[in-house]
Amino acid sequence: MNKNDYKNIFVFAEQRGGKIQPVALELIGKASDLAAELGEKVVAMLLGHNVSSLAQELIEYGADEVIVADAPELEHYITEEYAQVVSQIADKYLPSIILFGATTIGRDLAPRLSARLTTGLTADCTKLEISEGKELMMTRPAFGGNLMATIMCTEHRPQMSTVRPGVMQKKDRQPSREGVITNFEVKIDMSRVKVKLIEEVKAEKDNRIDISEANILVSGGRGVGTKENFAKLTELADVLNAQVSASRAVVDAGVIPHDRQVGQTGKTVRPNLYFALGISGAIQHLAGMEESDYIIAINKDKFAPIYSVSDLGIVGDVNKIIPLLTERLKKEFSK
Amino acid sequence: MNIVVCIKQVPDTNEIKINPVTGTLIRDGVPSIMNPDDKGGLEMALRLKDELGAHVTVITMGPPQADLVLREAFAMGADRAILLSGREFAGADTLATSNALAGALRTLQFDLLICGRQAIDGDTAQVGPQMAEHLDLPQISYVCDIKVKDEKTVRVVKENEDGHQILEAQMPCLLTCLASAVHPRYMNVAGIVQAYNKEVEVWGVDRIDVDLAKLGLKGSPTKVLKAFAKGLKSPGEVFETDPEEAVGIIISRLKEKFII
Numbered sequence: 001m002n003k004n005d006y007k008n009i010f011v012f013a014e015q016r017g018g019k020i021q022p023v024a025l026e027l028i029g030k031a032s033d034l035a036a037e038l039g040e041k042v043v044a045m046l047l048g049h050n051v052s053s054l055a056q057e058l059i060e061y062g063a064d065e066v067i068v069a070d071a072p073e074l075e076h077y078i079t080e081e082y083a084q085v086v087s088q089i090a091d092k093y094l095p096s097i098i099l100f101g102a103t104t105i106g107r108d109l110a111p112r113l114s115a116r117l118t119t120g121l122t123a124d125c126t127k128l129e130i131s132e133g134k135e136l137m138m139t140r141p142a143f144g145g146n147l148m149a150t151i152m153c154t155e156h157r158p159q160m161s162t163v164r165p166g167v168m169q170k171k172d173r174q175p176s177r178e179g180v181i182t183n184f185e186v187k188i189d190m191s192r193v194k195v196k197l198i199e200e201v202k203a204e205k206d207n208r209i210d211i212s213e214a215n216i217l218v219s220g221g222r223g224v225g226t227k228e229n230f231a232k233l234t235e236l237a238d239v240l241n242a243q244v245s246a247s248r249a250v251v252d253a254g255v256i257p258h259d260r261q262v263g264q265t266g267k268t269v270r271p272n273l274y275f276a277l278g279i280s281g282a283i284q285h286l287a288g289m290e291e292s293d294y295i296i297a298i299n300k301d302k303f304a305p306i307y308s309v310s311d312l313g314i315v316g317d318v319n320k321i322i323p324l325l326t327e328r329l330k331k332e333f334s335k
Numbered sequence: 336m337n338i339v340v341c342i343k344q345v346p347d348t349n350e351i352k353i354n355p356v357t358g359t360l361i362r363d364g365v366p367s368i369m370n371p372d373d374k375g376g377l378e379m380a381l382r383l384k385d386e387l388g389a390h391v392t393v394i395t396m397g398p399p400q401a402d403l404v405l406r407e408a409f410a411m412g413a414d415r416a417i418l419l420s421g422r423e424f425a426g427a428d429t430l431a432t433s434n435a436l437a438g439a440l441r442t443l444q445f446d447l448l449i450c451g452r453q454a455i456d457g458d459t460a461q462v463g464p465q466m467a468e469h470l471d472l473p474q475i476s477y478v479c480d481i482k483v484k485d486e487k488t489v490r491v492v493k494e495n496e497d498g499h500q501i502l503e504a505q506m507p508c509l510l511t512c513l514a515s516a517v518h519p520r521y522m523n524v525a526g527i528v529q530a531y532n533k534e535v536e537v538w539g540v541d542r543i544d545v546d547l548a549k550l551g552l553k554g555s556p557t558k559v560l561k562a563f564a565k566g567l568k569s570p571g572e573v574f575e576t577d578p579e580e581a582v583g584i585i586i587s588r589l590k591e592k593f594i595i
Binding site: 016017079080083103104105107108110111112114115116118119120121122123124137141142143147148149150151152153154155156193194195196197198199200201202203216240251252254258259264265272273282283284294295296298302305307308309310311312313314315316317320321324325328329332333 | 433453
């Protein structure tokens with residue numbers, strides 16, 4: 001392998017149901033900065049069916065080129081089909097870097113590809129930089145979030161990483177921005193595809209919005225405990241027009257679904273206001289919420305680590321305080 | 336039916352605390368546990384054993400002390416346990432780890448290969464899919480339910496951001512499982528007694544089918560340049576008071592911050 005043969009930063013532009021995922025635009029934004037330092041291009045890989053019309057959007061957010069692989073087989077994500085196409089693109093274009101969102105798709109596809117391309121992969125990065133030697137420095141949390149590790153992949157190409165959604169900033173959209181759109185001929189060896197999709201079931205979305213996009217989060221932990229007590233959190237959230245989220249313990253106990261989990265194995269959030277209720281503050285949890293603008297923590301244990309990141313801490317019984325707070329807020333809002 | 340479950344012994348990262356003065360990790364006295372997602376995967380395998388009479392093998396790569404998680408797996412109901420151990424494996428990143436495990440798995444017969452989605456110490460979720468690629472197996476990750484449909488096919492439920500998918504895979508295949516999907520069984524007394532009478536097979540590099548250059552530190556494309564503790568934020572105010580007053584304080588702060 002000659003490293004000089006490998007050029008340009010490729011971004012896996014994840015789309016689901018014909019919608020570009022926010023993390024794809026965030027990655028293109030970050031890739032633009034890195035590409036400027038390297039004097040290289042940002043190339044987005046867009047896979048799917050009837051998705052060609054999305055290519056221009058990727059260019060307007062900063063891609064210099066979009067490689068479009070559009071075929072009926074790619075309508076739904078299946079590991080092997082997507083892995084074949086992306087590895088063919090990588091073999092043809094020899095990217096120096098490939099970035100993926102750390103989503104359920106990115107975290108399934110990227111490791112499969114790293115083994116196929118015999119190269120390194122760094123998971124869930126929160127920071128990407130270029131070293132003096134023009135190598136990619138990938139920084140990620142380890143040990144549940146408090147230890148940070150900077151990782152490099154100097155002897156193999158491409159350098160690959162998955163990046164946490166919500167961490168990088170997308171660029172402002174430039175409506176007239178121009179770029180190159182290249183159609184990639186899709187050839188999939190279907191004899192190697194041994195998984196098929198039977199049914200896609202969308203979760204009831206009701207009025208919930210993604211917790212990583214919420215302005216106010218009311219988050220409960222082990223100290224809240226039961227489903228009945230969580231209903232009280234929902235009442236508080238409704239008054240504040242907030243979303244309910246939770247720590248891992250509560251999700252593992254099945255009280256609340258996984259898409260509501262804040263922390264290292266859940267989502268990274270940075271709302272304007274974060275209530276940490278009955279959450280002691282394991283470092284995995286802190287890793288996912290400590291960037292919130294204002295943090296109010298209520299816990300029984302006055303030595304709980306959550307107070308090391310909270311702006312306002314209350315030592316007390318969360319299940320007594322919450323109903324009272326909800327009532328007071330209702331009165332405030334009806335004034 | 337033969338099932339192999341890959342498990343990892345990890346420090347219970349929930350119990351790791353931070354020294355508030357130095358900002359470093361306090362690892363003393365932190366217990367080692369079976370990685371939660373792996374335990375979820377083992378539970379799913381044991382349910383297939385209960386239902387269909389499957390034979391369940393557990394395998395781990397680690398130091399000699401990792402024997403303990405294999406004994407725990409015996410006590411839960413696993414039939415066979417393999418500890419992959421040796422200095423050749425040390426310093427491995429995810430790709431080198433996946434090559435080592437794949438080397439061992441090449442010598443085993445199985446219909447299903449089950450892993451946890453990810454381990455709580457590294458949180459990478461990479462070793463499973465990388466192994467599947469080395470072994471040329473189909474993979475499904477984020478699995479919360481497994482049903483054997485017929486001799487050749489499993490039907491699984493996979494969680495994703497929008498809800499879930501129902502997928503079918505031809506066996507043999509690799510599934511990575513979520514801890515939150517099942518409540519793992521407890522070890523029973525008879526199981527605990529048996530766990531110490533059963534033999535844990537210890538395998539070295541000579542016992543597996545792999546190119547030695549792909550193992551350990553030298554087989555690892557990624558290298559850790561540096562590791563550092565994250566800076567600490569200065570703590571805010573803390574009040575210990577009755578609920579009425581506490582609510583008053585919260586309301587006043589929300590007003591100050593123009594939130595209400």
